[in-house]
Amino acid sequence: DTGVSQNPRHKITKRGQNVTFRCDPISEHNRLYWYRQTLGQGPEFLTYFQNEAQLEKSRLLSDRFSAERPKGSFSTLEIQRTEQGDSAMYLCASSLEGGLAHEQFFGPGTRLTVL
């Protein structure tokens, strides 16, 4: 399967702990995006990379959140000192710069539950 993959699929943690998620995009895609989706809402943009450069960060992304894409391939999203409000589905997507219709391909998501 050459689609976008995310790990882990589920994460349960206690408030105050740090968590890290990984995303592996489609191999030839140079853009990678992170979104957050809560129940009953559409995905909300968090940040995106073009190759290894982080080009945009949403105001939703507090100082506790950090994302990296060190070699322009996979990406990690870390949340420090998790809060119950961080509970959500974290989605990763990838695309080609200038690709047809800016189409993004989504991974299955990582569901985070903060107790």
Added chain:
Amino acid sequence: GDSVTQMEGPVTLSEEAFLTINCTYTATGYPSLFWYVQYPGEGLQLLLKATKADDKGSNKGFEATYRKETTSFHLEKGSVQVSDSAVYFCALGTNAGKSTFGDGTTLTVKP
């Protein structure tokens, strides 16, 4: 900023009924428009797309036409099936990179 407004749900239809889910948008520039579908327990899948005004996207019997004059991209299907039950998201994408999504419309089709 960019925004997408979708018809509120949930929507419940009988099998073979006609479906319309309304979507309007606000964007700077010339966005591409998308409908994504999320089946129970699965990730987002692209259903159809349109890249410029008057384009019609279609897939699996679903259609949507990019209407610049009304800033709309309504999703339609002539005869829904039980298997179409899912959450449908309207979205726009621009050269700036990110996509902006509506809040989703839950469709339930009853036999």
